[in-house]
Amino acid sequence: MKKKIISSLLVTLMITGSSSFSAFATIANGTVLIGNKSFELAYANDLANSTEITNKIIEGGAIYVKDFSGNWIDNTTGEIVDASVIPGEETTSGTTTDLDIIKAKSLYKLTMKDNTGLNYSVNIFSDDNQIEQASFDPIEDWAGVWAGASEGDQLSRGHYKVAVSKDGETKPKIYDVNENEEQILNLNPNRKLITVHKNIQAGQSDFLLMGTPGGSNFSDMKIYYIKDGILKLSSFIDNGEITNSVLTYSSRNLFFKQLENNVFETSTYNNSEFGGGSIGFYIATRKFDIDSGEFTYISSRFMETDHYFNYVKQAVGVN
Incomplete structure (x- = not known):
């Protein structure tokens, strides 16, 4: 069920991108966060990466999408949530330049x-x-x-x-x-x-x-x-x-x-x-x-x- 929901939402919000990266304080707009790992939306939508994305969903954890305006959206409910509930969003890894x-x-x-x-x-x-x-x-x-x-x-x-x-x-x-x-x-x-x-x-x-x-x-x-x-x-x-x-x-x-x-x-x-x-x-x-x-x-x-x-x-x- 989660896989179906995320696919629909990612198509709606898809932007250009081609890499994945660990969650950190300045997660870019146009990103999906699955558990504790974030992906650029185009990367997550690319069929070549479907196995990696599916495995990450199966591992469990909440799924959030950061839209182009910087809002965090709960992928299950479609509601905007406060950034404080996002794993890693308020945690700085090293110095932010x-x-x-x-x-x-x-x-x-x-x-x-x-x-x-x-x-x-x-x-x-x-x-x-x-x-x-x-x-x-x-x-x-x-x-x-x-x-x-x-x-x-x-x-x-x-x-x-x-x-x-x-x-x-x-x-x-x-x-x-x-x-x-x-x-x-x-x-x-x-x-x-x-x-x-x-x-x-x-x-x-x-x-x-x-x-x-x-x-x-x-x-x-x-x-x-x-x-x-x-x-x-x-x-x-x-x-x-x-x-x-x-x-x-x-x-x-x-x-x-x-x-x-x-x-x-x-x-x-x-x-x-x-x-x-x-x-x-x-x-x-x-x-x-x-x-x-x-x-x-x-x-x-x-x-x-x-x-x-x-x-x-x-x-x-x-x-």
């Missing part, structure tokens, strides 16, 4: 290397994060179904920051990703729009890709990189015009392909023959200079739709 606190409220937990090959922990978080489920009849206006959100997607809204810390360090550097203090970002963790591109070239930084859907066929993508321990925002130069973002296909994932020698591709889709254009994809090629942080336009080429999707399927290094 600045990084621990940030990780506990992070929407994305990533890793990337800088230009010297050092590894960094990259956590994207918000101190005023709001969570809503996308719906045709949303509670909040920003949580409606559209090209950037399918019905049932768990959407996040807030002023987001990026915490960057070198492996072994516990006090991260914090960077604001908003254009200004008034800007609020809507993120959809159900889609692959925030990810790290692993650079295949030695002596070069990985790239943090952050895409915001603009329609069904494109996202506005910003690209960050770490140079000598500092997170930097790249820029794009096209016919003398400089911008800090670039459009690329699509609203569900980001086309960003590495060729060689710091040459990269993005793509846009044209669905109209108006003005003499052809229906299909235009692939733009740019070269990146880590010293200036600039992607400089080189050329573009047209690709028919079927050819494009075969190209993406066969390509290596496409996000």
